[in-house]
Amino acid sequence: MSNVVSPYHQRVAREKRALIVGAATALFLELGYDRTSLARIAERSGVSRATLFKQFPSKAALFDAIVTESWATADDSESPPTGDVVHGLAGIGRRYAELLRRPQMTDLFRIVIAELPRFPELADAQFAQGKMPYFDSVRNYLAAEDAAGTVRIEDIDLAATQFLGMISNYVFWPALLVPGWEVTAERVAQVVDEAVRTIAARYATTQSAASSAD
Known part of the structure; x- marks a missing residue:
């Protein structure tokens, strides 16, 4: 079975990642880093918790991604x-x-x-x-x-x-x-x-x- 990800699924993954990063940044500003949970970020971004945890296993990893991007x-x-x-x-x-x-x-x-x-x-x-x-x-x-x-x-x-x-x-x-x-x-x-x-x-x-x- 091939593990190659299709261009469509790559695009969807990028779009979801952008939604997550945008939601996290907004919530960190509104509520502070400590009071913002990954569950709240998933809800704000409109993605499932499983999708969020797959891309960002921790809040620290998500913040690191925000910095890098x-x-x-x-x-x-x-x-x-x-x-x-x-x-x-x-x-x-x-x-x-x-x-x-x-x-x-x-x-x-x-x-x-x-x-x-x-x-x-x-x-x-x-x-x-x-x-x-x-x-x-x-x-x-x-x-x-x-x-x-x-x-x-x-x-x-x-x-x-x-x-x-x-x-x-x-x-x-x-x-x-x-x-x-x-x-x-x-x-x-x-x-x-x-x-x-x-x-x-x-x-x-x-x-x-x-x-x-x-």
């Missing part, structure tokens, strides 16, 4: 090729800004902040499975550019933090903390471009900076 990039693009740090960082910066502007990203941080005193493991999951892998991708790109001679960076961790921080400090954190905070697409593009210029001005070699200006 929230931090997934919009197009899952690979790291840019080396040789043009301005172009490469611009692409990374735009994807990062798009990621931070997703409603589920602010929802995720609100859950973590609200439940941090009682469930510090939620913050650990957010950092280890969400932010850190994304940070690593930026750090690896800068390390590759450094090895190629496009930039000269002594502390790559610091440079990656500087770049991402310049974007998130304008695009994300005010939206999380200030009711009604909105940033236009044009302003986001400007924020990303200025972050790229700042990093390039600080770290790009003379040769690579001249090439990018051509």
Whole structure:
């Protein structure tokens, strides 16, 4: 007997998974992590408990999935090729800004902040499975550019933090903390471009900076 899952059943499984994740996120925000049960999530999402437990055997596993999916990039693009740090960082910066502007990203941080005193493991999951892998991708790109001679960076961790921080400090954190905070697409593009210029001005070699200006 074949164990191959048909495209139809794969699609149904993805749709049910999305319903479960959406229901869980909403309930975590409404009731808190502790008061939200898997049974309540199954009821809200409209799937059977058996279906939910098959995909997520525990509430912790479900939260881990929310973190992972929230931090997934919009197009899952690979790291840019080396040789043009301005172009490469611009692409990374735009994807990062798009990621931070997703409603589920602010929802995720609100859950973590609200439940941090009682469930510090939620913050650990957010950092280890969400932010850190994304940070690593930026750090690896800068390390590759450094090895190629496009930039000269002594502390790559610091440079990656500087770049991402310049974007998130304008695009994300005010939206999380200030009711009604909105940033236009044009302003986001400007924020990303200025972050790229700042990093390039600080770290790009003379040769690579001249090439990018051509």
